[in-house]
Amino acid sequence: MPGESPDASPLILAVKAGNIDLIDVLLSMGYSVNETLPIGHLKTPLHVAAALGSIEVTEKLIRAGAKVNIVVDGESALHSACRNGHLEMVMALFRRGALPHFPNKTTTPLHIAATAGHASVSALLLLNEMDPNTLDQEGFTPAHLGARHGDLGDAEMIKFLISRGATPNIADSEAHPPSMLHSRCRNSNRRLAQTLLSAGAKPGSEELEVLRHAIRSRNMDIIHLLLDNSMDPNCREQDEYLNRPSPLEVACRAGDTVLVRIMLDHGGDPHKPVIEYRSVPQEDSIYTEVKLEPVSLVYISAKDGRRTGGTSVGVCGSRGKENMMLEAAVL
DSSP: OOOSOGGGOHHHHHHHHTOHHHHHHHHHTTOOTTOOEEESEEEOHHHHHHHHTOHHHHHHHHHTTOOTTOOBTTBOHHHHHHHTTOHHHHHHHHHTTOOOOOOTTSOOHHHHHHHHTOHHHHHHHHHTTOOTTOOOTTSOOHHHHHHHHOOGGGHHHHHHHHHTTOOTTOOOTTTOOOOHHHHHHHTTOHHHHHHHHHTTOOOOHHHHHHHHHHHHHTOHHHHHHHHTTTOOTTOOOBOSSOBOOOHHHHHHHHTOHHHHHHHHHTTOOTTSBOOOOOOOOOTTOSEEEEEETTTEEEEEETTTSOOOOOBHHHHHHHTTOTTHHHHHHTO
């Protein structure tokens, strides 16, 4: 019978060793083929065999009564096989009745395969009618995770996922995960970002923040990629209390003539009114002191919590860069 320590289960050790004869002996002694043991995280012998890619052991366990679709700690044996890219094991589990579909808001085998960059396994799962737009607990699709964690070599896999119906702009109304495009731009993966844009991904508010970051870090690849795909250099998010600068304003504040020229070439309007300051209203104070990026201190009326006015030209002038906009205009 099993010993006191679940981590030292003889059946698990026999499965890991691939010892079919010992597995037979242990099962005849009363060890449960579906016992659940905390090996790293909760697993059954079948989970372990699938993770190792041991088809012979897997077949033995299933013949002995192992439940192919048992879910332990949110994962089935199919999840385990997909995580390690065992294509033949995935095929064997499907032959034995493994189900590709799971309840909503769970991490599916396709999420795992896409995250790990296993394109062949992902293709097999999709051929078995797994939905490429299924959302996990955090609101991510498999393509989201592939784009988020992948490297340059995963552009083809993302193309394949999109060709099988993955939607590049899908978002969960509750979780609001970063978009696939945001993840790749943030990581300066131009190739994969271009793949997503070509597939119909639309730059939005998240990418606007990425563009501001790219301007501050002078990442020309991402700057040109986003601007060439219709990102507006005059655009900014607005809410009740917060008004972030537009990309053109960021370039002006950086004092970078080349960047300002790029913004102007892509439709930047140096005379468009801007909202430079931000503050949170304080009922017990007539004025609120606010730090204006990057160094200036201004006083803002707490009546409405913000002050409007000025242009990008004014932003340049307030930082001692009165000639910068003119210089950019004649480059």
